Amino acid sequence: MTEPKANASTSRRDFLTTTAATAGTAALLSAVTPVHAAGSDKIKIGLIGCGGRGRGAASNTCEGNEGISIYALGDLFKDNLDSCRNTLKDDSHSREKLDLTDDRCFTGFDAYKKVIDSGVDMVILATPPGFRPMMLEYAVKAGKNIFTEKPVGVDGPGIRRVLAAYEEAKSKGLAIAAGTQRRHEAPYIEALKRIHGGEIGDITSARVYWNQGKLWHRSLAEQKEKKWSDMEWQIRNWLYFAWLSGDHIVEQHVHNLDVANWALTKDSSEPGHPLSCVGLGGRQVRTAPDFGHIFDHHAVEYVYPDNVHVQSFCRQIENTQGNVSEQIVGTKGSFGAKDQNFVFDVGGKKSRIRTKGINPYVQEHIDLVKSVREGKPINELKQVAYSTLTAIMGRMSTYTGQEVSWEQALNSKEVLMPEGELTFRSLPIPPVAVPGTTKLV
Numbered sequence: 001m002t003e004p005k006a007n008a009s010t011s012r013r014d015f016l017t018t019t020a021a022t023a024g025t026a027a028l029l030s031a032v033t034p035v036h037a038a039g040s041d042k043i044k045i046g047l048i049g050c051g052g053r054g055r056g057a058a059s060n061t062c063e064g065n066e067g068i069s070i071y072a073l074g075d076l077f078k079d080n081l082d083s084c085r086n087t088l089k090d091d092s093h094s095r096e097k098l099d100l101t102d103d104r105c106f107t108g109f110d111a112y113k114k115v116i117d118s119g120v121d122m123v124i125l126a127t128p129p130g131f132r133p134m135m136l137e138y139a140v141k142a143g144k145n146i147f148t149e150k151p152v153g154v155d156g157p158g159i160r161r162v163l164a165a166y167e168e169a170k171s172k173g174l175a176i177a178a179g180t181q182r183r184h185e186a187p188y189i190e191a192l193k194r195i196h197g198g199e200i201g202d203i204t205s206a207r208v209y210w211n212q213g214k215l216w217h218r219s220l221a222e223q224k225e226k227k228w229s230d231m232e233w234q235i236r237n238w239l240y241f242a243w244l245s246g247d248h249i250v251e252q253h254v255h256n257l258d259v260a261n262w263a264l265t266k267d268s269s270e271p272g273h274p275l276s277c278v279g280l281g282g283r284q285v286r287t288a289p290d291f292g293h294i295f296d297h298h299a300v301e302y303v304y305p306d307n308v309h310v311q312s313f314c315r316q317i318e319n320t321q322g323n324v325s326e327q328i329v330g331t332k333g334s335f336g337a338k339d340q341n342f343v344f345d346v347g348g349k350k351s352r353i354r355t356k357g358i359n360p361y362v363q364e365h366i367d368l369v370k371s372v373r374e375g376k377p378i379n380e381l382k383q384v385a386y387s388t389l390t391a392i393m394g395r396m397s398t399y400t401g402q403e404v405s406w407e408q409a410l411n412s413k414e415v416l417m418p419e420g421e422l423t424f425r426s427l428p429i430p431p432v433a434v435p436g437t438t439k440l441v
């Protein structure tokens, strides 16, 4: 994304490159006001976190957008980076849009900085979410447009950093889209418009669920066989460690909680969020240390303004009944989304939303890039930060057995990232939380 020609003989990229070379830090770049691309400028994208979703997101943005290139890759591990590079080379959407060189493929804990400083205009952040606040912070300081996967943190202090980055991004006019793709899915967009237009009356309650069986894991036996340090094993097995994933209520259920917050948003500058919650949860089936220390089920009741109660269930237990859905109930009727069925029930009359739209995983990248090109940057960071914090406060309640307020979650002092340097070293599995014993911090 070079400087629009009319503006300067020295392009913004030249300026950034020179400045970066001189300063060597993103901090100096924060002084630069970003200039958005004119329609024909190529947008150079750096992917940070080259796993399943990172590859998917890179392919999705290539499918949806012309005039972009995948310009740099970064991952903690070389094997994941290499296999991602091969996948993208084979992928029909991305293969023509790859502009990668070996010296723009970075590994290690500082790979994200190297990608951000490599001359990209936009980054895709798709590592485990425990690393998201520091990566968002650095990318915003460097003046990059961002696609960030959800969730955007795992604890209150992380969310405070993200909210500060949101303010900075807003003042710099950066575009940020989040991987809460329901917000870019045509039937959800229509439904929420109708809900906000009063079709089901005033919202009185809601139910949001993500109940399913097990997900993948990397066992302790594999750690031993491959001689991974504890740190490496935990990061490769990140779903099961709260410092990396936030627990599955944060990592996965954030999607459904985001729909509740969306429905209960009254003013777009202040996304809807609960005032307090009480939750029960535990680790009943997935108890082996292979599965780290997170719970396998959570049930939380959230209280929103106007005494609206939202019931939230999430479970990852094999052979149990699956249910991934949202239902919003109002004084005149209700709306339900489940298994790609979107149904209003008003006064006993059911009507189905027929709008199809395109794949929301592609649409979110179209919306992001378009907003950059048109100079009308979307910024979804605050809403996804609030939805992430909604999930975090639920976890704080299920872990401690205490009622948790929004302020307690937001002002929490609990930093989940292990103390000390991020290096491949020994790292004990954190204890499993015990309600009544685990303290609210």
Ligand SMILES: NC(=O)c1ccc[n+]([C@@H]2O[C@H](COP(=O)([O-])OP(=O)(O)OC[C@H]3O[C@@H](n4cnc5c(N)ncnc54)[C@H](O)[C@@H]3O)[C@@H](O)[C@H]2O)c1
Residues within 6 Å of the ligand: 048, 049, 050, 051, 052, 053, 054, 074, 075, 076, 077, 080, 081, 108, 109, 111, 112, 126, 127, 128, 129, 131, 149, 150, 151, 179, 180, 181, 235, 251, 252
């Ligand atoms: N929107 C959605 O529907 C959706 C679906 C799946 C995953 N996700 C989200 O996408 C993110 C990634 O999930 P995934 O399924 O791709 O996981 P994954 O394990 O497949 O990939 C994560 C990648 O990040 C790399 N990584 C880990 N720590 C890193 C670090 N410090 N620096 C650089 N790279 C690092 C890993 O090596 C790995 O390649 C998560 O936040 C997840 O919640 C979103």
